[in-house]
Amino acid sequence: MAPKLTINPQNVVHETIDGETILIHLGTGTYYSLDGVGAKIWGLLAAGASQSEVATDVASGTDADTAAVEEAVESLVEELLREELLALAPGDPAPGDAAPADSASESPSLLAEPEPAVVVSFVAPVLRKYTDMQEFMLVDPIHDVDVDAGWPHVKAG
């Protein structure tokens, strides 16, 4: 029974452009990028594909064996869940099913008629993580607050 996956709708915005996906987690101040097969996997997940459907789709276009692709997709999905970019959708798990996710631009058409495939070498996806802007999410620098009067009183001088 594969769990339903959904994009974290409250906190994540994303765009895919020329095969690169940019993901921004509004709650943590962290942002991410995916390219290549990683961007393809994200696009399929955003379009509502289940993990197994994603693996099948990705495997069909590469020279890798299905088991290796399934393992890579599972690993990426776990990382996306851990980073709270994906969430398990509420409701009962459904086999090979997925909750509708918000739309992503340039999402690959999910399980559409297979295109004449160009088989490419499979490169395991890498989620690049950037934490240099987390400071923007700090609510209030402690040193700016008057410790006696408390928030929202600004320290004198």
Next chain:
Amino acid sequence: MLKPADAGLESFFEAGAREQAAAAAAAGEHERMLRFADCRLRLRFAGSALTDLVTTAFAPRLVEDSGTADATIGLWEESRVPGGAQPVSWTEADRGARGLVGGAEGDRVVAIHEAGSMALTMVDRDAGELLYRIPDVASLPWWERAAPLRAALFLALGGPHRHLVHAGAVGDQQRGGVLLAGAGGSGKTTVALASLEAGMSYVADDYLLLDTEAAPVAWNMFGIAKLDAGHLARFPELALETTISAEPVPDEKAALDVHRVMPRALASSLPIRAVLVPRIRGGHARLRPASAGEALLALAPSTTFQMPFDGGRVIGALAAVARAVPAFALDVGDDPSELAEAVDRVLDAVAAGREPAFEPISAGAAR
């Protein structure tokens, strides 16, 4: 997120409007009109100190006060309120990212209570009215002095095709401009100042209004550039024109009033022909190809995290810009004159429909 009703936001806004009126009655009311693209904002001040501060920052945008305004902002200092200002109706724990209180889809009133400056911005979306309250002008931090009202302008000017964006823009009216994309410290201001020194037009080094309805256009917002110690060393002639607080705090930047010092260089707007992603490298400046994804990676996170008040929807508009124009990375070298040459190369190449030269730029080749 705190519900507006729980925070009493709507009644707090009404009380705030009365408070502003009381402060204006006591300290004197002043009105100014600003124009950003096709949007006119009327500012109603209480007292001359706040009027002078904001008017200086927005000097390029001042217009004759005639006709109707698209939105009105009431501004005052807590210290000017007879009997004292009302305390806020929320706690620190109620504040979300960047001080946002409320802000869910459909909320009529939204508040942004910013850290550090303690500037309080409120908007009544139905009425098109905004309020901006600060503790007092004397205690306002340097960054709010140089670029005040950012949250208010984000709320007042933002729309489906118009966005307040953390980016710079330079160029000229003949060829258009480049959008300078990147986080703080990436080199946006360095490239903007180098271009300014080389005689190009300046729209912004840090914040601008981006119109994406058709081909992207960058609109000037502020008349002041902010220079850190590195900029002051690199641009000694411009440094002579800067001002800084009498008792500057650590890391305080000096203010260069571009509108006052180089008024003809300040452009109201420039059509954007390319995205330029600077990065501090040293050595000689050098252009490199960049993907649209790299451009979006440089544009979207810093804008979204600094001004998350629309739930990050600006990413769609920024992606549209990244799709519409080519992107280049710029290794920022040690010689500022090479940076202006790099901007020139990009604008010339885009105008001619070709790639710019990617070999390192030597000072001798620079303008």
